[in-house]
Amino acid sequence: MDDILTIGGRGINNRLFIGTGKFSNYELMRNVLECVEPDVVTVALRRVDFGSKTENVLGYVPRKCMIMPNTSGARNADEAVRIARLAKANGAGNWIKIEVIQDNKYLLPDNIETLRATEILVKEGFVALSYMSPDLSVAKRLVDAGAAAIMPLGSPIGSNRGIKTKELVDIIIREIKVPVIVDAGLGRPSEACECMEMGCSAVLVNTAIAIASDPVNMAKAFNDAVKAGRRAYLAGLASSKKYAAASSPLTGFLREED
Amino acid sequence: MSYYNVYLKYKNLDFEKFFYGILPHDVEMAIETEGQDVSQFLTLLSPAAENYLEDMAQKAHSLTLQHFGRTIQLYTPMYLSNYCENQCSYCGFNSTNDIARKRLSLGEVEKEAMFISSTGIKHILILTGESREKSSLGYIEDCIKILRKYFSSIAIEIYPLREEEYARMVRSGVDGLTLYQETYDEEIYDTVHKQGPKKDYLFRLDGPERAAKNGIRNLNIGVLLGLNDWRRDVFFMGLHAKYLQDKFYDVEIGSSIPRIKPHLGDFKMLRGISNKVIAQIIIALRIFLPRMGIAISTRESPELRENLLPLGITRMSAGSSTMVGGYTIESHERLNTPQFEISDTRNVEEIKAMLAAKGYQAVLKDWMRL
Numbered sequence: 001m002d003d004i005l006t007i008g009g010r011g012i013n014n015r016l017f018i019g020t021g022k023f024s025n026y027e028l029m030r031n032v033l034e035c036v037e038p039d040v041v042t043v044a045l046r047r048v049d050f051g052s053k054t055e056n057v058l059g060y061v062p063r064k065c066m067i068m069p070n071t072s073g074a075r076n077a078d079e080a081v082r083i084a085r086l087a088k089a090n091g092a093g094n095w096i097k098i099e100v101i102q103d104n105k106y107l108l109p110d111n112i113e114t115l116r117a118t119e120i121l122v123k124e125g126f127v128a129l130s131y132m133s134p135d136l137s138v139a140k141r142l143v144d145a146g147a148a149a150i151m152p153l154g155s156p157i158g159s160n161r162g163i164k165t166k167e168l169v170d171i172i173i174r175e176i177k178v179p180v181i182v183d184a185g186l187g188r189p190s191e192a193c194e195c196m197e198m199g200c201s202a203v204l205v206n207t208a209i210a211i212a213s214d215p216v217n218m219a220k221a222f223n224d225a226v227k228a229g230r231r232a233y234l235a236g237l238a239s240s241k242k243y244a245a246a247s248s249p250l251t252g253f254l255r256e257e258d
Numbered sequence: 259m260s261y262y263n264v265y266l267k268y269k270n271l272d273f274e275k276f277f278y279g280i281l282p283h284d285v286e287m288a289i290e291t292e293g294q295d296v297s298q299f300l301t302l303l304s305p306a307a308e309n310y311l312e313d314m315a316q317k318a319h320s321l322t323l324q325h326f327g328r329t330i331q332l333y334t335p336m337y338l339s340n341y342c343e344n345q346c347s348y349c350g351f352n353s354t355n356d357i358a359r360k361r362l363s364l365g366e367v368e369k370e371a372m373f374i375s376s377t378g379i380k381h382i383l384i385l386t387g388e389s390r391e392k393s394s395l396g397y398i399e400d401c402i403k404i405l406r407k408y409f410s411s412i413a414i415e416i417y418p419l420r421e422e423e424y425a426r427m428v429r430s431g432v433d434g435l436t437l438y439q440e441t442y443d444e445e446i447y448d449t450v451h452k453q454g455p456k457k458d459y460l461f462r463l464d465g466p467e468r469a470a471k472n473g474i475r476n477l478n479i480g481v482l483l484g485l486n487d488w489r490r491d492v493f494f495m496g497l498h499a500k501y502l503q504d505k506f507y508d509v510e511i512g513s514s515i516p517r518i519k520p521h522l523g524d525f526k527m528l529r530g531i532s533n534k535v536i537a538q539i540i541i542a543l544r545i546f547l548p549r550m551g552i553a554i555s556t557r558e559s560p561e562l563r564e565n566l567l568p569l570g571i572t573r574m575s576a577g578s579s580t581m582v583g584g585y586t587i588e589s590h591e592r593l594n595t596p597q598f599e600i601s602d603t604r605n606v607e608e609i610k611a612m613l614a615a616k617g618y619q620a621v622l623k624d625w626m627r628l
Contacts, residue, residue, distance in 0.1 A: 021327060021329075022326070022327020022328060022329060023327065023328065023329075023619060024327075024328035024329075024614075024617045024618055024619050025614060025619050026619070045626070046623075046624055046625050046626055047621065047623060047624055048623070049380065049410075049622065049623040052378065052622075052623075055378060055622050055623070073625060075475075075508045079628055082628040083628065086626065086628070102507060102508040103507045103508070104503065104507055104508065104509065104510050104511070104549060105503055105504075105507055105549060107549075158324050158325055159324070160324065207324065207327065210327050210328070211323045211324070211327055211328060
């Protein structure tokens with residue numbers, strides 16, 4: 001099955017993106033990445049120690065994976081822009097996951113600042129993937145601003161509650177032409193599968209893998225689920241019915257009249 | 259509006275009566291609920307909750323994992339000066355204590371910075387006694403200029419400042435403020451702070467808020483356990499943290515719960531605080547405020563720090579000295595009087611190894627100046 005996702009001119013085979021926070025150690029994180037071979041791995045620039053050999057998380061990401069820095073810690077567009085520029089200046093490429101969060105309680109993104117940062121960074125040549133609260137008008141504006149992908153949240157970061165925003169994400173998938181990637185909140189492989197069945201282009205998972213008792217196997221489970229969900233989407237899911245097809249239809253008499 | 263208004267609202271609450279009325283079901287509900295209210299927070303701190311410590315610990319552990327993962331952020335304190343105008347009965351730097359006083363020269367600051375930085379630490383906490391004359395803001399700014407070369411995050415634990423002074427600190431490169439109220443009880447506060455500018459309870463209480471208004475990113479508040487009934491002080495500290503979190507939602511709030519440690523002076527610990535109490539406090543705080551940072555310092559023993567880790571700890575100091583010049587200055591020049599005595603003397607490498615053995619990643623860098 002030749003099914004390549006293209007973002008920013010780059011072909012992506014594995015539709016499971018993985019985040020690198022919250023792991024108990026970098027070796028374990030590397031094992032996860034080596035087993036699952038994601039194409040895209042996101043790293044919080046705030047945590048990257050470019051000067052250190054042993055403490056630099058980038059040193060533990062397999063070469064095959066593309067590193068997508070994120071702007072975690074940015075409280076407004078200006079901070080996100082500065083973080084993105086720092087990432088680029090330090091050789092972390094031109095992909096950026098724009099994450100602007102003012103709310104330290106629920107960690108919900110600020111869509112207005114995210115849009116501002118997207119506008120600026122796209123003009124500077126970044127491939128911008130914008131993390132957002134699912135809102136169709138903002139998603140459209142992000143696309144107009146040149147976002148390479150839209151990343152609506154499934155539920156708050158780290159909450160492991162699943163795709164609680166399903167109806168809203170579903171609308172965005174139908175209306176938006178760039179890839180839609182559900183980011184944040186997915187706690188179970190079945191939820192990742194559900195996203196892919198809906199037609200998401202990819203999902204990003206971090207907490208559910210990092211804090212599992214066995215992160216390697218949990219990552220494999222997510223990987224399988226994403227592949228299964230994608231395959232089901234492409235195969236064309238039969239529409240579901242609320243009621244069984246009755247053997248004695250209530251409208252059967254109409255046929256008799258014909 | 260100041261947190262003081264919240265404090266006044268609960269100041270005369272009859273804690274004993276409240277605790278007496280708690281039923282087992284109330285504790286169970288307080289553990290189960292999401293988004294505990296004030297009375298449920300107090301229920302978690304109650305004597306009745308002591309019977310549920312294991313259930314509470316399980317919940318606290320899973321909340322900590324969910325929000326912070328298997329990571330612990332490390333930092334190291336650097337004492338710049340022990341000149342102090344205050345007479346805090348519990349502190350080694352009390353101005354009436356007959357100890358040698360010292361303020362690091364800028365050269366010495368650089369030497370200490372080089373040493374601490376060589377351990378891999380990127381988050382530094384600088385401390386001074388309260389003396390605007392000996393440790394002026396200008397001096398502190400000069401120190402920060404040096405420290406910026408070595409550290410990606412600089413927090414200050416100094417005397418409370420006015421708003422424009424906090425703005426000045428932020429501009430110079432400070433991103434964190436640690437300011438403990440020590441005790442929220444105004445009468446006890448007045449008794450233990452015998453003389454000096456620290457007697458001004460309100461100016462200190464509103465310090466974190468003034469800093470938050472002026473761009474600080476991280477606030478760390480705390481109480482010194484042993485001065486007051488711990489349940490009262492921790493209750494008011496928890497409400498303070500919630501007040502700050504609700505009002506400044508772009509600021510990360512953290513807390514510390516140091517116990518009074520032996521030091522030079524005549525102060526005798528008012529109330530003993532057991533390890534079980536420390537555990538209950540951490541657990542209750544974590545359940546009440548799942549995203550709040552909780553630090554545990556080297557005052558506590560290695561064994562206890564390790565046991566407390568899974569209950570909700572997110573930050574630890576490592577390789578600490580509480581003496582001015584304690585890292586690199588020769589002992590005959592150094593002042594041998596610490597602010598308080600340290601129990602966990604392990605260096606950064608040893609703490610990292612311990613964390614790894616416990617299944618935690620030591621996070622040395624979690625911010626960079628923009």
